[in-house]
Amino acid sequence: MARRAERAEFGPVELIEGSAEAIPLKDASVDTVVTTWTLCSIPDALQALREMRRVLRPGGRLLFVEHGRAPDFRVVAGSADPGLEAPGQRLPSQPRDIGTLIEGAGFQFDRLETGYMRGPKPMTFMYEGCARPR
Numbered sequence: 001m002a003r004r005a006e007r008a009e010f011g012p013v014e015l016i017e018g019s020a021e022a023i024p025l026k027d028a029s030v031d032t033v034v035t036t037w038t039l040c041s042i043p044d045a046l047q048a049l050r051e052m053r054r055v056l057r058p059g060g061r062l063l064f065v066e067h068g069r070a071p072d073f074r075v076v077a078g079s080a081d082p083g084l085e086a087p088g089q090r091l092p093s094q095p096r097d098i099g100t101l102i103e104g105a106g107f108q109f110d111r112l113e114t115g116y117m118r119g120p121k122p123m124t125f126m127y128e129g130c131a132r133p134r
Contacts, residue, residue: 021051023055032060035062037065045101049107053105064102065126067123067124102131107131107132112128
């Protein structure tokens with residue numbers, strides 16, 4: 001990853017190690033946060049989104065493409081329910097309501113598109129869009 005960052009046609013690129021739930025950046029220090037197919041695997045996705053909001057400058061944007069919980073009850077009922085996990089066990093991919101999480105973290109949508117990709121419905125409901133801090 002570091003080599004690719006060095007060769008980037010834009011820049012400079014600085015790679016920072018850290019947790020999404022505690023982003024090691026100052027408040028209001030970035031213009032855009034991009035998240036792609038990650039919110040399903042972050043243990044505390046709501047806290048991670050709050051951190052993304054914290055580091056965004058006023059007028060900054062959250063761009064996202066995520067898979068998550070389908071709105072169709074029959075699809076949700078047929079998928080794994082994270083509430084049924086054994087104590088201390090976490091599924092690698094949790095079907096979360098991404099739209100509700102983003103709003104709950106203090107964002108408002110400029111655009112939100114949802115729908116199914118090809119494949120098994122419990123795993124292919126997608127959320128894509130842009131949101132800004134309220």
